[in-house]
Amino acid sequence: MKLKSPEDIQHMRRAGLLLWQAHQVAAALIVPGTITTDIDQRVEESIVSGGGLPLFKGVPGKVPFPAATCISLNDEVVHGIPSARVLREGDLVSLDIGVKLDGWCADAAVTYAVGVVDAQKQRLLKITEECLARAISLLRPGVRWSKIAHKIQRHAEQAGFSVVEDLVGHAIGRDMWEPPQVPNFFTRNMPDFKLRPGLVLAIEPMINAGGKEVFVRPDHWTIATRDGKPSAHFEHTVALTEEGPLVLTCGPNGEGWGMG
Structure with missing residues (x-):
């Protein structure tokens, strides 16, 4: 566990603001008819023009991840690869950017409705x-993180949804x-830790409308729900200070998803 100084956290906040700006560029493109590679290109341009590096591009795997943005649609949980796919009315689209x-990192994700979506997806x-x-x-x-993880899981399951357990x-x-690791679910055998000032976490609940089971598609990256039902993903990078949590990937005035 690597604790960060107040100065370190200030540096990470600057990375978080650059990431916020990239997310705003992407958000403006979430309309029917947008090609997902166009979103990725604009995101990468935004990051590079701000002096940053897109962290996901080139991440090692069976094949290196080819893009700056993970763009996952509907039943895709995470790690979707931008392509010639077009956003359509009624889709859910998750954008995960690092x-x-x-020298400091930030990570955040958000899921959007494309146009009007059905009641299940809204919920x-x-x-x-x-x-x-x-x-x-x-x-x-x-x-202890386990206490928080238990509350995440309970909130999702009381709504009739499930928490992905293969990803944390x-x-x-x-x-x-x-x-x-920072899981979104509780088991008695899970590794646990006590929160301390200076700890910075990427907290990212991934919730499925159906079952928790997922699988990796043949592209070696895209993780989708086993039952084909939709999934959503929200994430912020958050520092814990003596005064409480400080969200590092929100907007300059504290705006953003999951902020209250």
Whole structure:
């Protein structure tokens, strides 16, 4: 567990603001008819023009991840690859972006409705965003993460949804993925940790409308729901200070998803 100083957190906030700007560029393109590669191109241009690096591009795997943005549609949970696919009315689209600026990382994700979506998808978006907001609000020094994870899971399951257990959040700093892992579910055997000032976490509930089971598609990256039902994903990078949580990937005036 790598704790960050107040100065480190200030650097990470600057990375978070650059990431926020990239998300705003992408958000303006979430309309029917947009090609997902166009979103990715605009996101990468925004990051690079701000002096940052798109962290997802080139991440090793069976094949390196080819884009700056993970763009996942409908039943895709995470790691969707931008392509010639076109956004259509009624889709859900999840955008997950990571940046590095001056040696510090930020990570954030949000799921949007494309035009008008059905009632189930609307409720899925609402509950998943609430899961993130509740997790952030509960961050306090001395609290065990398992307590927060249990509340995330309970909120999702009381709504009739399920929490993905094959994927978790993570600590973040000079590296995108730092220990400890940050699950959105509770089991008695799960690794646990106590929250301490200086800890910076990428908190990212991934909630499915159907079952929790997922699989990896043949492109080696896209993770989708096993039952084909939709999924949503909301994420912020959050620092824990002596005074409480500080969201590093919200807008300059504290605006953003999962903020209350």
